[in-house]
Amino acid sequence: MNDSDLKILTSLSVPTNTTHPSSRCLQWSAEGQVLLMTKSAIYVLTPETGVNFDSSSAIKSTAGKSPETNEGTSTLGWFRTMIEFEKAIVHQWPVDSQDWAAVSLGSLDVLLRAVTCSPINVHGAGCIIAALNSNLEVTLWGAAKNHLRGEWKKLYDITALLKELPSDQMHPTGNTLCEQVLCICWSPQARFDIVPTPSLDWSLLATGTRGGTVSFFQWRGVTEEGQGPTAVHVQTLPVADQWVTHLAWSPWALCGAGQCEAYLACAKADGTVSIIKVSQKLCPVPSSFGTEFAVERTFEVQECCAFAADKRVITALRWVDIPGRSPGIVDLTPWPVPSKLPWSGTKRLVLQRQNLSVDSSPLYPPSGFIHIVEEDILLVSLFDGSFHVAHRLSSDPTLTPTNSTAVTAASLSQRARQVFAASETHTVKRTDVGRISGMMAYDGASTIAWIHETCNPTDCSYKHDARHNSMFMVTQLWGDGYPSEEGRFIVSLEQVLNCSRKVWGYSPLRILRPVFFLLSQGQVATQSSERLLQILQHTPFDESTSINITPLSATLTKEVKREFRNSLLCHMYGWDSFLSLRLKLAVADHCWMLTKGHPELQEQYGQRAHNLLNLIFQRIQRTLIRHLEALLNCVVADDMSFVTRVVVQATLHGSPVDLSKEAQELAARTTLAGIGDPRMALPQGAEEICPACRVPIPLQDLATATCRNGHVWRRCSITSFILSTPKVRTCIGCSRKALIPIDGDAGTNDNHFPSVARGWIVAELLRAVQRCLFCGNSFVSLV
Structure with a gap:
């Protein structure tokens, strides 16, 4: 690619500089949102592509002097909201221990340290975000009504739960150190060989502490008794007699029917990386209706360390999943041992300096890792704004390009420098450094996203926080x-x-x-x-x-x-x-x-x-x-209106013969049971009254309802009842609307439901459907 091919798809200015170089400053959530961590806030950015809701509020590139995009190439729009954190200190560590070992210097200026997010099917729908601040406190956050542009609320305090756990420490300082969290990481969703897949949450949030322990938590949400939301403690393991500084989960691998296992890498303060093997087994439990499951978990600290101490501090840790198998230095090791890869042992790749600015150095910590499967390369970005490439990752990792046309560290670093120069409003000099604080793949290939901030190491003047701005960039880096x-x-x-x-x-x-x-x-x-x-x-x-x-x-x-x-x-x-x-x-x-x-x-x-x-x-x-x-x-009388609708919808013109037959059999059985009506299989059996003029409206169109006086109403995409209330939710993917589920039993707070929809079956159906039935995306509500 030459300069004329430069394609900057996104260039957004983000107030307040990032906290520090971290491979977790920028990451994807399971909802497809970008989590961008700054000093005092988490920006939640959702790509406009595929979202068919409130498109007028999406923002485009706003800053810099980025060139016009090529013909056929369009810029990316984004929905933006943020989670803003107060600097108030909830947990006063000096109250718990006066020992110097328990001092938290981050309490002098509280800022964000790390962020991680859950899979989508915890708490019914959406993602839960875990945030760690510099006072070593962990909190959980979730969207209130609209995760695209709405408020995110604090749901739970994990540190408070840690303090409530019984401890075998003999000294108060030991208890405090085991409550001070240094790193967090949420596992992917556990996978079991069960069809259909139960829509239950078996992911785990892991926290590493100053006391050398790793604790595991699971999110439970609101309980059946109406209590919560809450999280539960699953297990705590001692892994070292020193700080646990970084955590990284591997993907879950099947190891039998209903059984899976994953590995949690734990980096210690001396550079050692230990491995915890986590196994989960799914067990059926007695139930009156359907099939219910419970899970049995085992946790085992592996005797063999992935990396031994070598007097170097670990600055970043990441698992790379190779398809086909279940500072200044990059160390690679296959796991588990033995692995199915053609190479074994530890590979050490010594990065070379990319001469981009006066501050370029291979000794800066990494700020992002990407494994590009198609190219079989590991892409690494450093804090100085340079990119580095490990080739043949699955066969024989090396920094040497495989051929003359391969992606190289020099070409990517120069391209990133060109993007940095194009995004700035002033002329970029050699003394200007574009420090990359987070980097990730956008499309799994050559389109990369990162955040950078311009700085000038030769300028020693003070720059207060209000003048710090980071740029969120998305661009094609090669191809x-x-x-x-x-x-x-x-x-x-x-x-x-x-x-x-x-x-x-x-x-x-x-x-x-x-x-x-x-x-x-x-x-x-x-x-x-x-x-x-x-x-x-x-x-x-x-x-x-x-x-x-x-x-x-x-x-x-x-x-x-x-x-x-x-x-x-x-x-x-x-x-x-x-x-x-x-x-x-x-x-x-x-x-x-x-x-x-x-x-x-x-x-x-x-x-x-x-x-x-x-x-x-x-x-x-x-x-x-x-x-x-x-x-x-x-089935009781209040449920018959919905049962009738199901029968009528399944027998409408165009329905498969076998489906219509099943619906007619349901109608016959209901009539024989004495709770049905012989006219259930007719469209008139599912009539509703127009809320405006009280004229009957037969069920003939599943999207809208029109009475003979011309009044038009939207229908609920879940129940097909008329929507005559503002208390509805909208799918962000296809814009279909549905009634908002009630909390608790039907009849207590279902006044916004149509009178014919107040049975317990409708109430439980609406509670079950937390994601759109047709496109599978999440709902948002405005009221």
Whole structure:
């Protein structure tokens, strides 16, 4: 790439300088959001691509003198909100211990130290963010109503929970040191060989302390009794007699049916890296309805260390997952031992200086790691603004390029320097340094995101915090176009659509981010339309036909309601084929929007989207019918309006014959039980009254309801009831709306529900559906 090919897709100014170089200053959340950590706030940035809600509030590049983008290349828009932290100190360590070892110098000027986030399926929906400040306190945060632009609230104080735990320390100072957290890391979602995948949370938050202990926590959210939100302590392990400074989780690997294991790397103050093996086993538990599971965990500190002490301090720690297997120095080691990689032992790569500015040095700490699978390279950024590349990572790691056209440290560093110069409003001199504090991949390939701040080491004048500004950049660091080869894009698209797994704990927006990006930057939607339409036409096996639920024989209790809700969650979201359909629907809708200048092609994409929508709807209906059949003896009169709607919707024109037959059998069984109506299978059996003129409205359109006087109402995408209340939630991916679930039992605070929708089945269904049934993305609410 030459200077004229420079593509700066995002250049946003972020007030307040970053705290320190850290590979966790910039990271992706499981919702597909960027978490950007500064001195006193966490900025939550969501790419505009794929979000079809409130697009007018998305911000574009605002600063610098970045060049005009090339033809066919568009800048990225972002939704932005932030979590602002107060400098108030909650935990006064001198009150607990007067020993010098317990002194926290970070309490003099409290700032953020680290941030990590959970998978999406904790607390029902969305991500939980864990934040660590310089006073060694850990807190958990979650979005209140709108995670795109709304407020994030503090949910829980992990440090307070640590203080409540019993301790075997003989001295008060030892207790205090085991409560002072130096590092945090949230594991990916645990994966078990179970189909459908239960929509339960088995991820763990790990914390490393000054006392040499590692503690594990699990988020529980609001309990059935209405208490919470809360977190629970799972285990505490002593790993050293010194500080634990860094933590890093490996991906979970299957080790048998219902069993998985992962490794937690723990860096100590002397440079040693120990490994904790965490195993989880899923065990069925007795239940009245559906299948319930409990998990058994074991924690084991491995005798063999990954790295021994060598008088060097660890500055960053990261696992790199090689497909095909379950300062100034980069050390690599395969794990577990023995591994399936063709190399073994420890590899030490000594980085070379990239002469970019007066302050360039390979001795600066790393600020980001990326493993580019396609190139088989490890990309490392340093605090001085340079980039370094380890080639042949999976076969024989080396700093020597494999060929003349390979990505090199020199070319990437020079490109990053050009981006730095283009983003600044003044002329960049050699004395100006673009210090990179965080770096990550945007599309898994050549498009990279980072944050940098300009500084001048030769200028010794004081610069107060208000004058510090960091720049958030997204740019293509190497390559010649978007995409460089359409064939490779098609292969990548097929892999994403067919190989994505629900167990990852990622939202569809996160999974499809590279696909949306490449579609919007190139002309693939039009130039490769024939191949794309073929991919979108392929229909995965309908796994909903295999749903078999034992009929309920017990009476209706709170426990049965919870089990019913968990079973709905499991079958609505736990099938990988269901996830594949939702991903294809999102791609078809996106291609439809990109082809507005080609009417015939747009109509074809629209038809594909319509077909996919029908398939998703039919599987939802079959799931509901089989659940309703299994608990027929608990259906009461208040629930009959919803049961009737399910029957009518499944027998509308165009429904598959087998689905219509199941719906008619449900209607017949309900009538025989004495709680149904013979006209259940007719559209008139699901009539509602127009809220404006009190005229009956039959169920004929699943999206809108129109009475004969012309009043038009939106329908709930979950229950199909008329939405005549402002208390609704909106999907950020497809803009479908749904009723807000109630807290507690139906009848207590469901006044915003239509009168015909106040049964317990509707209440539990709305509580179960925390993500859109059609596209799988999260809801936001404005009221």
